[in-house]
Amino acid sequence: MSASVTGVVFDIRELTIHDGPGLRTTVFLKGCPLRCAWCHNPEGWSYEPQVLRGPNGDRVAGHSYRADELASILNRQAPLLADGGVSFSGGEPLRQAMFLEAVLERLEGLHVVLGTTGFAPAEDFLRVVRRCDLVLFDLKLMDPEAHRRWTGVDNRLILDNLERLADSGLAYRIRTPLVPGVTDTDANLRAIARHVRELPGRPRVELLPYNQAAGGKYAACGLEWRPDYDETVPCRTDLTPFQELQVDARVL
């Protein structure tokens, strides 16, 4: 893959907490085919750089990097990331699969985590995950209709990719955001638990409690934050549906 292929990144954050094991730096790639109602990174939707208009002035979200340039920034941190590594998140990082693959090819001795919605062409999905040490795979809603309603896309492609991932033998974990009244329902969590129980490798499920600051960046993106669920209700963090099926699950 060419060193000069470019991609758009909307943030590089150091010392991220929930993006994989150990001390990590996370790269947020811009562009996402999903529109999850609870998304807290709306600047990750569009692939194009955009101006965020915040209370403290304007800021451009989205900076174009060459693959070798981004790889070099990350490689330079390797001495400090021996207890962890780098993570790629978004947006949906697979939206820039070519670029991502070119970056991964150039990383030296860094543990790589991919956080993905799983919504990507199978070919893109496989060639990127093969270069990762751990995949954090989102499973939001098992009901296809509910998935369409709350994320804007069907979950068939996602479930197929999850199967491919499971069959590949790569290390992976399931990530489920707990959105009050949407994903944290007993029915949904039980359905996820049932699905995960059948997956090869029996991955761990990590539940992410609802982020009360989810709507924080909408105004800056010129968007209105109008969640279609009651975000003042605390999300349920009940592990029972998983424990009953002996699925390893924990709340982050």
Add this chain to the structure above:
Amino acid sequence: MSAILEQRQSALSELSPRLAEMKRRIRAGEHHRFRITDSVDILAECELEGLDWTQRSARLTRRLCEAQTVVIEPDERIAFTRTVKRIPALYRPEQFGELLAGRTFHELGPINNICADWGMVLGQGLLARRAAAQTARTRLAGDREAEIFLDAAVETIDAVLELAGRYAAVARAAGRDDLAEALQRAPAYPAASFHQALQALRLCHAVLWLSGHYHCGLGRLDQYLWPYLEADLAEGRLVLAEAQELLEEFFISLNKDSDLYPGIQQGDNGQSLMLGGVRRDGRNGVNPLTAMALEAGRKVALIDPKINLRLTRDTDLALLANGVQLTRIGLGFPQWCNDEAVIPGLVAAGYDLEDARDYTVAACWEFIVPGKGMEVVNIGAVSMPAAADRAIRAGLQAGEGFDRILQRAGADLAEQVRALADTSRKLLLPPAPWYSVLMDGCLERGRDLSHGLKYNNFGIHGAGSANAADALAAVRALVYNQRRIEPARLIQALDADFQGEEALRSELREDAPKVGNNDDGADELLVYLFDRFADACVAAGDNGRGGRYRPGTGSAMYYVWLARGHEGMSEPTVGATADGRRKGVFFSSSLAPSPDVQVRGPLSVLQSFGKLDYRRICNGGPLTMELADSLFRGTEAVDKVALFIRAFARSGCQQMQLNTLNVDTLRDAQQHPERHRNLVVRVWGWSGYFCELDETYQNQIIGRHIYGD
């Protein structure tokens, strides 16, 4: 990680009701009612008896110990409440001119910012110290100076024993036999238990303050107290929970008198202690008290004592996580010290390896050796921004190349060091008989510590370093390499404080490399400035006391003073600077990216500052970072931050303050101070109550870089 989980379990517990009540009383100032309004006057008797300075110092200690009324609250197990408010003068104001004879005091005058050999004092007991003084007096008979000093030292010992005796008598009369026995035994004899050691330490330390000393350090607390606790546990005299509570009570007691201490702001009082690290023989010194003291600091949650923790890249993650639990609550403790960077630096500066391994910090961050150093760690600061600014202006006006500007900056630093060195050679250290009792070898040699100890170095802060490097980097990138900015225009813009040159200012701020992004374009200039500063300190030679000048990376209050000017300060102030900083805007505190500069994150900051050669810069001065308290929302955060601390050790950086902040809370505290009376923040080498700080300091804290939000 299961060890970490266990530690966390124990960290969930809170202060006992007894201590919670004690803390409440102290914060409410209820013990102030015991304070005596009459002031003690010792001048008349000193003049009548014709006492010299040393004798007057001892008389001061004695009379103030005598004037102390005994206060033992029914729920106290560690007694001592200072009741004498004012420290009287040793001489009339007009006599000081004659005493000084052209020399100057450091700060307020009395010896400060050093650390006693508490292990020796607790281990020997004051009667053994008294016997040492008397033995020396016999041996040195005829040496008038020794006789005067040793008699003075004995006078202070007797005064402290008299005070302890009165406390013991009152305790006995009140039916407090436990306390009476502790006070009768220690500090006169070697402490025979953990409780006695804490009681003796409280009393001897408080008498330092009572004698006019300030910034009185507590040293390596877990090292010198552990033998007492270990013996108590082995003999079944004490259980861990009770020991923990005693330690917490001791910590609370250190906050009783802090409003009577001198300092730049309340809280700047240098009651610092060190935990962890290696022993003198190089073996790991971490013991159960290390974690207990971290836990005590977290539970007590007051501005004293200021807690420091030593580590290496191999330090147990469970211990680091324990420290992070303390970081999390926002006091700005512990300050982290990297043995791998500190010890080689001290050795390179001439310290014996065993002593270097035994380091602690003075009031804020300056590395010193307990009992062996009569060092003045803060004789002043070099203004790196002033050096850079003068070099840039002179070089641009003369049409010189950038290398010449760098040379000018180096020469300017050398000149600043030379000026500080010249002034410092005039320093006069006054006698300190009681402090001398607590140091190594003073009694044995018959010489007061003001004559010098094993280490007698002076320290100089290197302030405003990131702004200075950024200014040089901007000039190199935009004036020289890219030729985007005309020299004359830059100088005019600086003179005009960027009035009408907002676009130029924006270029300087946005389009040039900055320290904190692991970008050599700026970092190598930071390294250059500190190298030249270190060269200048070497060139300055002997400090007149058999010591040298130690360069440091701290700023203390100079990040404010050098930007705005300060009455009586000899260091240069500077206006607008070429990094795009407007006149009067504060510099960054100690080591940190320049204020308002966009940096990638805390790892890049570690990498930028890890490039400094700390073997040449051993006076200390922390890399200062703020974490958003929201970072700690999840269960994983403590372990992640512990790994970050390990990365700090790996980065080669020397010292780090990690503060946890919530900007909204700080803003609310400015509006409604009554709601946030107990809100503690780290200011520079110390922590204070946010609402008691001047607004300028409050605003600087709010404006710092905050990671993880």
